[in-house]
């Protein structure tokens with residue numbers, strides 16, 4: 001079961017996130033839950049608060065099917081934070097709620113899904129320009145997301161390490177406010193360092209929220225839509 005979970009996460013990491021779409025099928029499946037959750041986290045990162053509302057609202061109203069007996073508390077937790085994301089007044093609150101959503105997924109899986117340990121996909125190709133740097137950011141954040149949802153310690157740490165190591169000079173970002181760009185970029189990397197020091201789903205979910213709020217802040221300041229690479 002665990003292998004199945006991991007494979008589903010890997011294959012959907014691209015398809016589900018690339019569209020950022022919410023599932024429209026009437027009967028929820030665990031896969032549609034993954035799609036919706038991925039839609040929430042992609043919209044937050046892109047700085048698109050309106051894009052958060054539909055998939056988060058869907059998650060708040062649909063329970064995953066065929067759940068093991070006794071797992072209702074995890075569903076309630078998931079739905080509580082999905083509703084918060086759907087009603088969030090700003091990206092920071094939506095980001096925090098997204099971390100808690102991933103935590104709820106992971107805690108239920110940890111309690112009920114058993115199986116082999118996930119194998120990490122290869123690292124992202126690195127490059128010096130902003131786009132390549134962002135592909136690296138996206139790879140790192142996706143690993144950390146998997147770290148929470150599967151949950152998988154190895155993925156969390158690999159993502160955090162990758163984030164810590166990437167450096168982008170602020171001049172490379174064509175932003176009006178270079179100081180803010182510099183601050184936000186450093187903050188992302190600093191969170192990568194901090195992320196390696198914390199254990200426990202709750203502390204990690206909080207850092208994850210802070211991190212994607214930082215991505216969102218910079219993207220929102222750009223004042224234009226950015227291309228989606230995942």
Ligand code: HEC
Pocket residue numbers: 001004005006008009029030031033034035037064067068071072074075078101102104105106108109112113149
């Ligand atoms: C209340 C418990 C619970 C919650 C909450 C939960 N899951 Fe699951 N999930 C399961 C169980 C149990 C399985 C194994 C199902 C099986 O193999 O039949 C599973 C399997 C999966 C799979 C493997 C695909 C499949 O259909 O078997 C994916 C992907 C997945 N979950 C994603 C998520 C995501 C993303 C969230 C949070 C938005 C989430 N799950 C929340 C219990 C939960």
Ligand code: HEC
Pocket residue numbers: 045130131134135137138141173174180181182184185188211212214215216218219222226227228229230
């Ligand atoms: C300092 C500002 C800044 C921060 C912080 C930032 N980004 Fe970006 N991001 C940009 C800019 C600028 C672009 C547009 C690049 C372009 O189109 O040339 C971009 C584009 C992207 C893209 C699209 C890449 C492409 O194909 O052009 C992704 C994905 C992305 N960022 C992910 C992230 C993630 C994940 C984080 C947080 C860990 C993050 N970014 C943090 C400035 C930032």
